[in-house]
Amino acid sequence: MPTLPITLNRRPATLIEQARWLYRERAGSTAVVLVEHDGERRLTYGAFFEGAARFAGALAACGVQPGDLVVLVLQHGEMALAGFWGALLLGAVPSIFPFLSDKLDRARYFDSVRQLVAHSGVRLVIASPDLESALRERLAGIEPPVTVLNVDEVIGTHNGVSVQDYLNRHPAEADATAFLQHSSGSTGLQKGVMLSHRAVLNHVAAYSAAIRLAPDDVVASWLPLYHDMGLIAGFIMPILQGIPLVLMSPFHWVRDPKILLWAIHEHRATLCWLPNFAYNFLATRVRPAAIHGLDLSSLRAVINCSEPVYAESHRAFLEQYAYYGLRESALATCYAMAENTFAVTQSAPDAPPPLDVVDRRALMEDRLAVPVDDGLKPIVPTVTLVSCGAPIPNCQIQVVDEQRHALPERHIGEIALRSDSMLSGYYRRPDATAEVMADGWYYTGDMGYLAGGELYITGRKKDLIIVGGKNVYPQDIENLLNDIPGLHPGRAVAFGVFNETLGTEDIAIVAETDTDDLDARADIMREIRARVAQSTDVTARYVHLVEAKWLIKTSSGKVARRANRERFIEAVLNRLPEQR
Amino acid sequence: MAAPVVLSETEAVRDQLRDYIKTQMVKDPTYPLKDDEPLITGGLVDSFSLVELAVFIEDTFGARFDDPELTAENMNTVNQILSNIEAKL
Known part of the structure; x- marks a missing residue:
């Protein structure tokens, strides 16, 4: 029985070291299947890292050095994946920017890219061909100057770059920043979450253990890569662990939600992460005629994450898809944030998450989660909360009051966490870092309580x-x-x-x-x-x-x-x- | 007594469509929706609602929109949606 390459007892020092191993040991295995409008494309690990090395070569030719920031302004797809890893192989620090949508005003969008570039001292922007000239114009005059690289120029390059050459370099140490995740779509408040190679690899080890990731798992994802759930669960973790990833663009999925279901069917996917709204969206927006013959029985966990979880959404989803083989035990939850790389808690992988029925008045007025006996449920107003699970390995949680003192179980307070996969800080924002970190703890701003070792989220301290x-x-x-x-x-x-x-x-x-x-x-x-x-x-x-x-x-x-x-x-x- | 007003089929579809957008998407039955008002770039309808709108159109008028057709270029105003519906009926 093959085992996973990264476990709690065995972690490489850097993502580059893991890439070297994957290229050597898994060159012929499937890394990514891209679901596109005109069909599917499969990339082996060999092809994947060759593509990344081409980007590394193009970036190096532009003068990018280890530690430089590289921002990707690209549609979801092969180029975004390769560009991200190209920067990583060079020891540069990539970050994926949300792509321009139908709705967004172009001028405002380019302004937000300019703000990020100017504030963070971005060295290079990898842009899709249709945005290149507008971006170049909009980013002119920033000091130090930023380079705009058109992906088409990279694809055409045969600069004699050998993958081995890049894989054998050691441009980054374990504590160097691997990449930045931007913690919100907000322009004014944009904070780049710095994650070290060590933090990311610790996280992959801990989260893999929490979900009992196995070599025969297959991940299906439509999630955006500029968000922690998409980037870590829907890209970085499967790639590093040698787990096949079936990936589609969020723009494509939102117009045609059934593509996710058919991708799961086709590739016998076992794992899928979704925000809560997607359960409702999939339950109501897919025509039964479009999923005749669908089989979802391969799914062992559909993990609800990154939005408040509602029992009703799970129920609607299960009701719609149980007929197609979806198992109730596959319903799962997770509480996550970019500041911990991704997950903080995870529900047990083989059972639906527990529900806690509590007194509504006590919850609102006394900030206490008081369970209501079955006999009283018809007469006492209640709230049903879905557990987000228990802390993943090497992660501690406490619930604290306004003075940051720990509270007992079932008392509502701010959730604080401490782990081996936390941010090193917000990029160039020591003020923002100091606000949320103290004595090794990160204060999340989310409110909740612990009960029987499980975490329940009740709201947010901020008005997010x-x-x-x-x-x-x-x-x-x-x-x-x-x-x-x-x-x-x-x-x-x-x-x-x-x-x-x-x-x-x-x-x-x-x-x-x-x-x-x-x-x-x-x-x-x-x-x-x-x-x-x-x-x-x-x-x-x-x-x-x-x-x-x-x-x-x-x-x-x-x-x-x-x-x-x-x-x-x-x-x-x-x-x-x-x-x- | 005034003669009963007979709405042409197009007008009936237009009214139902406008009504749906006003009550279900904009959540404001009194909203003075114009037929050439941009729905998507104007921030009245988002991508998720567009799929919902397509389901409503198919259920109500029997005009089926394939998913690739659900774009801002194609569906940005009541007039555009209406002529797309008519082309399909």
Whole structure:
């Protein structure tokens, strides 16, 4: 029985060392199957690292040195994978930037790339051919200058680069930064999470143990690579462990969600990670006629991660796909963040995660998770929480109060963690690092409690909104609206409201205006929606205009998000006509 | 007594489509949706909702959109969607 190359007892020092091993031992095995519009393409480990070496050669020819930052502005696909590993082989530090979508405004998008490049001192940007000239223009004048490399120039190169040459170099030590993950889509607050080779490899070892990864596993993923779940679970871990990865682009999947199901069927995939909304999306948006004959019985774990987990979403997904062989025991959960490389907790791999039914009033008012006996359930208002599992190996969790003192079980507080796979810090942001790290602990900003060794998440300390797995900061949305004619500057508020049908949050915006003119009000609403879509790539579902002084302020004069959210739900949302 | 208003088939489809977008996507039944208003780049409809809209169109009007057709270039206004529906019926 073959074993995994990376285990808790056996870890290479760097990702490059592991690449060397894979190229030597697994050259003919499948590394990645790319599901594309015109069919599938299989890359062996040999071909994969040859592609990466071509990028390493092209980057070196541009003067990229070990430690330099390389940002990838590319569609999902072979080039993004090869470009990422090309930078790694050189000892440079790659980071994947979200790709331009239909919705985003080009000028604003390029501005956000420019901000990242200027702030972080990015040495080189690898760009897709259609964005190259616009990017080159937009990045001009930054000091030190940044190079823009068109992927087409790399593909055409036969610079006599040998893979062996790159694989035999030692450009990075274990504690050097392997890559950056950007912790949010927010431009103003963008923080690059620095992860060392050691942290990433420790994580791969620990998380593989938590999910009992085995050599015969197959991973299927549509997840974006600029996000920790996609990058680690849907790329880095399977590649390093020699596990075949069946990969599709998120743009492709969202238009045609059945491709994931057929990829699982076709390749007998055993593992798949999804954010909560995807359970609802797959349960309701795939036509039965399109999945006739589908077989999902190969799946041993479908892991719900990166958004709050809802029991109802699991139920809807299971109800739809049990007929196609999906097993209830395959439902799994995980709590994760880029700052710990990826996972913090994981539910047991062979059983659905436990549910905790607790008293709603005690949860809200006393910040206590008090279990409700079965007999009392019909009369006591309850909340059902889904466990996110227990800490993965070599990771400790504690729940703390506002003074950062540990709380007992079933007390709600901030979740703090300590592990051997944590960030080394935020890139060039010692201020932001100091805010969240102390005495070896990382303070997550998420709220929850521990019960029987399992972690339950109840909310967030910050007002972060998660829409379809994407993190959105309300202040970023509010800042976009300040100069809209007809709105009072600083008198707009954004927050999330849960959408049960979609299994994720909707963005709601409430803004004050003095105008009663219907056309003028419509124009204001149009401008709000357009700005949000073009700048953040998410859609504001509710845009509600109110008269001056409607919004509740805090004692310090700021708009109070939570109080206004409650008011909006009460006064507006609950009075909308019954939804289908 | 005024003669009953008979809506042409196109107008009936248009009304249902507009109504669906206003109540289900924009969540504002009073929203003054224009027929040439950009839905996707205007931030009214996102990619997930576009798939939902296609399911609604197929269920209600029997016009089937294949997934590659669901793009911003193809589906960005009520008018565009309407002419795509008509081409399929």
